Amino acid sequence: MSDAVIDLDGVDKKYRFFQLSDVTLRVVPGQIAGFVGPNGAGKSTTIRILMGMIRADRGSVRVLGRSMPREQAAAKWDIGFVSEDMRLHTSATVGWHMRFIASIYPGWDAAYADTLLRRFNLHAEQPVKVLSHGERVKAALLLVLARRPRLLLLDEPTTGLDPVARHEILGELMEVVTDERRAILFSSHNTQDVEQISDQITFIDRGRIIDSSDKETFLDRWRRLHLEVASGSLPPTFPGVVDTVVSGRTAIATTRAFTAELPAAYQRAGVTVRQIQRLTLEEIFVANVMNNRGPQ
Amino acid sequence: MNRSIVWQVVAKDLFFMRWMIVGAIVAGAGALAVMPQGRVPGYVGAVSLICTLIVLLIFLVMGPIVQERKDKVVLFVLSLPISTTQYTAAKVIANLIAFGVPWLALTIGTFAVVAMSQIPDGVLPFWTAVMGYMFFYYCALLAVGLLSDSAGWHAASIVTGNISVNFLIPFLLARPSLKGNMEGPAAIWSSDILAIVALEFALGIIALGAAFHVRTRKPDFV
Numbered sequence: 395m396s397d398a399v400i401d402l403d404g405v406d407k408k409y410r411f412f413q414l415s416d417v418t419l420r421v422v423p424g425q426i427a428g429f430v431g432p433n434g435a436g437k438s439t440t441i442r443i444l445m446g447m448i449r450a451d452r453g454s455v456r457v458l459g460r461s462m463p464r465e466q467a468a469a470k471w472d473i474g475f476v477s478e479d480m481r482l483h484t485s486a487t488v489g490w491h492m493r494f495i496a497s498i499y500p501g502w503d504a505a506y507a508d509t510l511l512r513r514f515n516l517h518a519e520q521p522v523k524v525l526s527h528g529e530r531v532k533a534a535l536l537l538v539l540a541r542r543p544r545l546l547l548l549d550e551p552t553t554g555l556d557p558v559a560r561h562e563i564l565g566e567l568m569e570v571v572t573d574e575r576r577a578i579l580f581s582s583h584n585t586q587d588v589e590q591i592s593d594q595i596t597f598i599d600r601g602r603i604i605d606s607s608d609k610e611t612f613l614d615r616w617r618r619l620h621l622e623v624a625s626g627s628l629p630p631t632f633p634g635v636v637d638t639v640v641s642g643r644t645a646i647a648t649t650r651a652f653t654a655e656l657p658a659a660y661q662r663a664g665v666t667v668r669q670i671q672r673l674t675l676e677e678i679f680v681a682n683v684m685n686n687r688g689p690q
Numbered sequence: 691m692n693r694s695i696v697w698q699v700v701a702k703d704l705f706f707m708r709w710m711i712v713g714a715i716v717a718g719a720g721a722l723a724v725m726p727q728g729r730v731p732g733y734v735g736a737v738s739l740i741c742t743l744i745v746l747l748i749f750l751v752m753g754p755i756v757q758e759r760k761d762k763v764v765l766f767v768l769s770l771p772i773s774t775t776q777y778t779a780a781k782v783i784a785n786l787i788a789f790g791v792p793w794l795a796l797t798i799g800t801f802a803v804v805a806m807s808q809i810p811d812g813v814l815p816f817w818t819a820v821m822g823y824m825f826f827y828y829c830a831l832l833a834v835g836l837l838s839d840s841a842g843w844h845a846a847s848i849v850t851g852n853i854s855v856n857f858l859i860p861f862l863l864a865r866p867s868l869k870g871n872m873e874g875p876a877a878i879w880s881s882d883i884l885a886i887v888a889l890e891f892a893l894g895i896i897a898l899g900a901a902f903h904v905r906t907r908k909p910d911f912v
Contacts, residue, residue: 442912447768449909463774470771480765485706494702498695498770534766 398422399545399577400444405453407439414439414601421594424574426567428592429581430679436601437581438477441549445475458545474538477549478531482522488533489518499541507540514562528559535563546570546578552587564591585676597682604686616678617652620669621645621660630663632656636685648681695772696780703754703784714746714792722799726807740820740855743793747828748848750788751835755781759839764912775906782902789828797821812874815883819862822890827851829894833901
């Protein structure tokens, strides 16, 4: 029996102009999993498959040990879902939504909800229709956080938010996984947010998972090497080097599989390694996507 | 436990539709009140009653069903512990109640006004068929609202529905059993009128049932 809270295996979903292919994803309790991809990569489709809103054409979808979409009603007791495009009832207030959710979930924590209300600078009597985008997202998050679900599925929750709102939301999310039984799947195309809070990162592009690893491994194995080559010659290519740009006697090689052996191999090949740089997650993401797409 | 959530979603929807329900009953009651005041007020009242029900059914389908999907409020409701089938059932139940209560109240009201006024009882079969048609129109529009996100389909359905009422009334008045009995002191429930009423209800229920069946079997709900 798997202890994973999310267990997607070989999931396909075909649309006329888009296809999700062989998506495999596993998230265990205590993890904040970042799900990163460009617009239209398949993040929202994957998350909606996890919520049972979309039926996969093929593959196995299990969330909190339940098969989706068949057991979605039972699974959703312990799932908190927020997406960037989700809207609350505009003719009701934030307080009405809090009472509505509290009436459904016995585990609703009213004291925590009030704390979040203050922390997010929201007011219970505020009608939803007057909330800004950021306030709306914070209200939606409040509604899921205060019922303390075991799994949070967040589809681009920080998109379009100002830095302060993003900071507030990310802070709350990090607090969630201080309880090791809980987990978060957090999709975004903003790598800064993902880098800040995630411990596991999965890249998706054009409907395919292109890489998945824990954050430290990603940051460790991706490096940029500044090389000095003999004029007019090209540096050798080693396994794991995904891109080499040559300009005169200078070359920049990007590798996805850095080890201490790589600089030594360049030295042996007569290439001087001038500098070795770590990449930011954004640079890793872009290099990964471009490498996956191949020559356009 | 999930069954109770379905009813909580029904109650939530009825809460949001409460003013439409009240408004339709008040407007319909006003229309019924002027009906016995003479020939012209009677005509104005009859048209107002039909218009009230048409406005109500359009608002009920286009708001809580279509607009909820368009505005992505559906994502919030579907985040609750209900299945997509239960969600659809809750929407249909709430909407049927929201239309059914004013529709039934105004149908009973029409019978009561006819019984208590100088309006001849001969009009009752005609009004029963008109109210039956309102039920069918509502069910057909709800079926379109459940199945389609296309504004074009919605507009076409509403225009067709509204125009069809203009054909329905002369069609009914041309029925031999109604033609000579509208001014009569007793309601004549002829077989053709009963068949028309039965057909209206049957078609409405079939349209709605078919739409529910198709909607709940769609692989992609959002």
